[in-house]
Amino acid sequence: MELILQGMTKSFGDKKVLQGAGFHFQKGKIYGLLGRNGAGKTTLFNCLSGETKIDGGHAWLNDDGGKRKLVEEDIGYVYSLPILPEFLTGYEFIKFYLDINRDKRPGSNIDAYFDKMSMSQEDRHRLIKNYSHGMKNKIQMLLFLISKPPVILLDEPLTSFDVIVAHEMKNMLREMKSDHILIFSTHILQLAADLCDEIVVLNNGQLSAVPADLLHSAEFEQSIISLLKDENHAENI
Numbered sequence: 001m002e003l004i005l006q007g008m009t010k011s012f013g014d015k016k017v018l019q020g021a022g023f024h025f026q027k028g029k030i031y032g033l034l035g036r037n038g039a040g041k042t043t044l045f046n047c048l049s050g051e052t053k054i055d056g057g058h059a060w061l062n063d064d065g066g067k068r069k070l071v072e073e074d075i076g077y078v079y080s081l082p083i084l085p086e087f088l089t090g091y092e093f094i095k096f097y098l099d100i101n102r103d104k105r106p107g108s109n110i111d112a113y114f115d116k117m118s119m120s121q122e123d124r125h126r127l128i129k130n131y132s133h134g135m136k137n138k139i140q141m142l143l144f145l146i147s148k149p150p151v152i153l154l155d156e157p158l159t160s161f162d163v164i165v166a167h168e169m170k171n172m173l174r175e176m177k178s179d180h181i182l183i184f185s186t187h188i189l190q191l192a193a194d195l196c197d198e199i200v201v202l203n204n205g206q207l208s209a210v211p212a213d214l215l216h217s218a219e220f221e222q223s224i225i226s227l228l229k230d231e232n233h234a235e236n237i
């Protein structure tokens with residue numbers, strides 16, 4: 001399975017954010033999307049998820065059925081600030097979500113999903129409105145374990161997790177990558193180097209791969225800094 005982006009463009013007024021961004025993302029890899037503040041990472045994710053209308057270009061999904069247009073249902077989007085039904089408990093919400101995805105996950109055990117996320121019995125039965133940021137992110141991840149969308153986008157996902165949960169989440173992402181295309185945006189270079197199979201940089205509205213041999217080299221940080229340092233950036237924010 002492959003996600004193919006071609007010539008994606010998006011402007012807000014006269015601010016050109018995406019300027020012909022193109023890339024091929026493969027299943028089985030975790031991609032780290034790096035870019036400076038205001039580079040357009042969230043805009044790219046919003047365009048892929050259908051939340052923001054793109055001005056030009058295409059996004060395709062190449063899977064067993066051949067190449068087809070990417071649709072909203074193909075995307076699981078883990079927001080940095082999750083939007084969830086605050087009036088339900090985590091348990092009630094996941095139960096509801098399992099019910100509407102019954103065809104995909106028949107006979108699933110709700111508690112087993114919470115166990116995977118190391119969420120205590122007490123927490124799973126509390127109202128979502130009282131959840132911490134990290135707990136809300138966990139609930140979002142649970143949704144995608146259930147619905148299994150082919151492409152999962154994570155907007156700065158691990159920054160709100162404590163060290164233990166971040167470790168568990170990293171393991172979960174590593175487990176999930178064999179079935180999904182996983183792209184996550186982050187500003188934490190160490191996390192990107194630790195977790196990602198490939199680094200993609202969004203700079204001046206274009207996507208480009210960082211050579212794989214740099215990922216675990218001593219020059220990684222310096223290479224990314226040099227790549228992202230440019231005079232055009234300031235006017236972009």
Ligand SMILES: Nc1ncnc2c1ncn2[C@@H]1O[C@H](COP(=O)(O)OP(=O)(O)OP(=O)(O)O)[C@@H](O)[C@H]1O
Nearest residue numbers: 012017035036037038039040041042043044236237
């Ligand atoms: N709805 C909008 N209307 C107008 N401008 C917008 C809108 N959404 C984003 N922008 C602008 O587009 C540019 C890219 O923003 P975006 O949030 O995609 O960047 P980002 O790479 O995710 O940044 P950060 O790393 O700071 O989260 C910014 O200049 C931002 O102000």
